[in-house]
Amino acid sequence: MTVRTLLQSVTDAMKTEMENDERVVVLGEDVGRDGGVFRATEGLLDRFGVERVMDTPLNESGIIGVATGMALYGLRPIAEIQFMDFIYPAFDQIVSELSKIRYRSGGTYTAPVVVRTPFGGGIKGGLYHSQSSEAYFAHTAGLKVVAPSTPYDAKGLLISSIRDEDPVIFLEPKRLYRTVREEVPDGAYTVPIGKAKIAREGKDVSLISYGAMVRTCLEAAEAAAKNGISVEVIDLRTLSPLDIETIISSVQKTGRAVIANEAPKFGSFAAEVAALIAEKAIDSLGAPVLRVSGLDTPVTYIWESAYIPDVQRVLSYINRSVSY
Amino acid sequence: MPDCQVKRCLAFKLLTVGVVDLNETMEMKKETGMLQILDIDGNYRKELEPDISEELLLRMYRAMATVRKFEEISMGLQRQGRIGFYIGAAGQEACSVGSTAALHRDDWIFPAYREPGALLIRGETVLQLFHQLFGDSMDYNRGRQMPNHFNSREKNVVTPSSPIATQIPHAVGMAIAAKHMKKKQIALTFFGDGATSENDFHSGMNFAGVFRAPVIFLCQNNGYAISLPTVRQTASETLAQKADAYGMPSERVDGNDVLAVYSATMRAAERARKGQGPTLIEALTYRIGPHSSSDDPTKYRKNEEVDEWRKKDPIKRMSAYLKRKRLIDDESDRKLIEDIENEIRSSAKKAESTPKPAIESVFENVYLELTWNLREELDEAVQRYGPGYTGK
Numbered sequence: 001m002t003v004r005t006l007l008q009s010v011t012d013a014m015k016t017e018m019e020n021d022e023r024v025v026v027l028g029e030d031v032g033r034d035g036g037v038f039r040a041t042e043g044l045l046d047r048f049g050v051e052r053v054m055d056t057p058l059n060e061s062g063i064i065g066v067a068t069g070m071a072l073y074g075l076r077p078i079a080e081i082q083f084m085d086f087i088y089p090a091f092d093q094i095v096s097e098l099s100k101i102r103y104r105s106g107g108t109y110t111a112p113v114v115v116r117t118p119f120g121g122g123i124k125g126g127l128y129h130s131q132s133s134e135a136y137f138a139h140t141a142g143l144k145v146v147a148p149s150t151p152y153d154a155k156g157l158l159i160s161s162i163r164d165e166d167p168v169i170f171l172e173p174k175r176l177y178r179t180v181r182e183e184v185p186d187g188a189y190t191v192p193i194g195k196a197k198i199a200r201e202g203k204d205v206s207l208i209s210y211g212a213m214v215r216t217c218l219e220a221a222e223a224a225a226k227n228g229i230s231v232e233v234i235d236l237r238t239l240s241p242l243d244i245e246t247i248i249s250s251v252q253k254t255g256r257a258v259i260a261n262e263a264p265k266f267g268s269f270a271a272e273v274a275a276l277i278a279e280k281a282i283d284s285l286g287a288p289v290l291r292v293s294g295l296d297t298p299v300t301y302i303w304e305s306a307y308i309p310d311v312q313r314v315l316s317y318i319n320r321s322v323s324y
Numbered sequence: 325m326p327d328c329q330v331k332r333c334l335a336f337k338l339l340t341v342g343v344v345d346l347n348e349t350m351e352m353k354k355e356t357g358m359l360q361i362l363d364i365d366g367n368y369r370k371e372l373e374p375d376i377s378e379e380l381l382l383r384m385y386r387a388m389a390t391v392r393k394f395e396e397i398s399m400g401l402q403r404q405g406r407i408g409f410y411i412g413a414a415g416q417e418a419c420s421v422g423s424t425a426a427l428h429r430d431d432w433i434f435p436a437y438r439e440p441g442a443l444l445i446r447g448e449t450v451l452q453l454f455h456q457l458f459g460d461s462m463d464y465n466r467g468r469q470m471p472n473h474f475n476s477r478e479k480n481v482v483t484p485s486s487p488i489a490t491q492i493p494h495a496v497g498m499a500i501a502a503k504h505m506k507k508k509q510i511a512l513t514f515f516g517d518g519a520t521s522e523n524d525f526h527s528g529m530n531f532a533g534v535f536r537a538p539v540i541f542l543c544q545n546n547g548y549a550i551s552l553p554t555v556r557q558t559a560s561e562t563l564a565q566k567a568d569a570y571g572m573p574s575e576r577v578d579g580n581d582v583l584a585v586y587s588a589t590m591r592a593a594e595r596a597r598k599g600q601g602p603t604l605i606e607a608l609t610y611r612i613g614p615h616s617s618s619d620d621p622t623k624y625r626k627n628e629e630v631d632e633w634r635k636k637d638p639i640k641r642m643s644a645y646l647k648r649k650r651l652i653d654d655e656s657d658r659k660l661i662e663d664i665e666n667e668i669r670s671s672a673k674k675a676e677s678t679p680k681p682a683i684e685s686v687f688e689n690v691y692l693e694l695t696w697n698l699r700e701e702l703d704e705a706v707q708r709y710g711p712g713y714t715g716k
């Protein structure tokens with residue numbers, strides 16, 4: 001066991017799997033000499049050499065397209081997209097190619113690539129260093145979408161993603177990179193993809209979240225407890241495939257659901273969760289399903305604090321739900 | 325090696341001022357530095373003639389003739405509504421067959437949609453191609469793709485998609501991976517002139533240059549991307565010269581000359597295997613048929629132009645060459661074509677009577693394992709159609 005930040009856990013997961021499996025390679029912009037702009041790949045170049053840690057040209061569709069070709073050959077590439085805001089040049093390669101190779105070839109070809117990318121706000125990144133565009137990818141058949149919120153889960157889920165036979169979009173909550181730390185086992189272990197976690201048990205309302213918003217939700221739950229409201233916080237950990245059972249059994253218990261994320265509300269992943277609850281647990285509901293989300297605007301630089309739901313905003317939605 | 329062959333075009337001449345009038349300038353200067361070994365009458369330049377075994381020459385000829393006949397018959401099936409669509413390769417057969425024949429059997433091919441010839445020369449059966457066209461239960465793709473998305477894991481021909489040029493970076497990635505694994509395999513990717521305008525062409529070329537990937541870019545410049553002539557894709561004098569910008573050599577070859585395509589590919593493959601990196605080959609060719617079964621080419625090109633190109637037919641040229649070498653004669657040629665036609669007709673029948681994939685298959689291969697939401701949709705479909713339903 002070593003105390004690690006979420007960022008160090010990500011690095012450790014890659015290092016662990018690269019040691020275990022020579023097919024695992026890392027590629028992306030500045031991932032080698034620089035160790036990545038967030039330092040997620042620090043030390044990997046020295047340890048594994050230029051063939052397994054590839055500093056690539058500045059070209060996201062090339063990074064994903066080349067990673068796909070490497071995976072078709074039998075490697076296990078981990079492609080880093082420097083910020084999720086810059087994933088769009090690779091959108092076609094992800095959505096038309098990576099996600100569909102298994103299906104369109106009748107399972108005769110597969111491309112198990114992990115696309116790692118930091119997502120979300122909280123670092124004063126403005127429009128182009130703050131986005132949470134997970135909905136596009138969760139919407140795409142053939143992709144798995146993973147978003148951890150703790151160092152332990154980050155390492156275990158990244159190892160699972162690298163070992164997974166399907167392509168995984170691995171979303172790293174960048175504002176938690178260095179702000180959360182905990183004891184993390186050394187060596188390999190896995191956290192299963194597709195399993196949510198009850199981050200805090202409660203009985204009055206289910207607060208469902210993922211990524212950096214889980215921290216905010218836990219704080220809001222703590223604050224609500226002082227007012228006598230018992231909040232159950234669910235950390236989804238994986239968006240696709242979604243752990244529907246954990247969500248539904250929690251909502252059946254509490255009779256109330258609030259979904260918290262920082263992507264724009266309209267057409268968001270939170271909307272999918274809300275729809276599923278409506279379809280599968282309407283009889284248990286004592287209040288409308290609510291979403292506390294980012295604004296339906298681009299992320300703004302100076303008013304980032306108004307964009308990302310904070311404890312106070314989450315609390316107000318909890319109160320709306322329980323007082324309905 | 326004549327210096328026209330590995331051509332590094334340094335001339336960036338400004339061809340025109342303003343935008344090229346599509347009706348005026350039909351095509352790029354086709355003849356610039358183009359390698360031709362076999363002329364349109366079957367005469368060949370002995371000093372450049374590649375060393376190809378008689379057995380392989382005959383297989384190449386058969387593959388090319390099969391592509392042509394296969395298209396003729398499949399277009400008929402399409403018109404009768406028996407298959408949904410067809411996108412042909414008539415006139416371009418020398419490109420896919422000549423290049424693939426020059427590779428090793430375990431080199432990787434990343435095709436677009438005009439390369440059934442690449443599969444045939446690797447021994448794919450016509451029946452298997454028909455399974456793809458009909459999308460039946462024997463189709464490798466399990467009926468999921470439109471016609472002409474041919475591939476085979478066993479033949480190292482990778483699954484193509486419809487978006488133009490997306491396969492180009494895949495070929496580069498595969499080549500880098502092979503190099504990384506210290507294997508001698510190389511990759512070859514096919515694409516058209518229109519594809520050179522897509523981002524992925526530039527991504528792939530750039531990565532290949534930077535990492536000296538053992539990959540061959542084979543551009544079939546057939547003069548058009550659907551209705552648009554090559555001058556609407558680029559102001560460059562040639563497509564081959566684009567290689568310059570990415571630090572790799574290129575060759576322009578007569579794409580209707582199977583010997584030129586073969587020998588250029590052979591040189592590029594040797595360079596790749598020696599660790600000298602990628603090559604761009606621009607093969608000048610022409611699509612004799614429509615873009616696809618949904619296209620009316622009279623809207624954008626003149627019949628006289630097509631007639632001109634019919635004279636340069638790659639199959640006729642190869643036939644003349646083989647006759648000159650006394651590998652075939654009129655009689656055996658006629659028999660071969662008859663043979664091919666019989667095989668195609670009986671294969672079409674077989675594929676057409678092969679059952680469709682069962683309804684359950686729709687939900688498979690999205691992921692390795694069925695997810696709960698796919699399971700729900702599967703159950704709903706099975707409830708409606710019944711288990712194992714394969715159509716009426």
Ligand SMILES: Cc1ncc(C[n+]2csc(CCOP(=O)(O)OP(=O)(O)O)c2C)c(N)n1
Binds near residue numbers: 515519520546550615
């Ligand atoms: C990304 C994308 N845009 C548009 C199309 C529609 N489309 C299909 S084929 C084609 C022309 C391709 O031209 P070229 O690359 O020259 O190949 P050719 O068809 O001539 O062999 C177009 C525009 C497509 N398939 N993919």
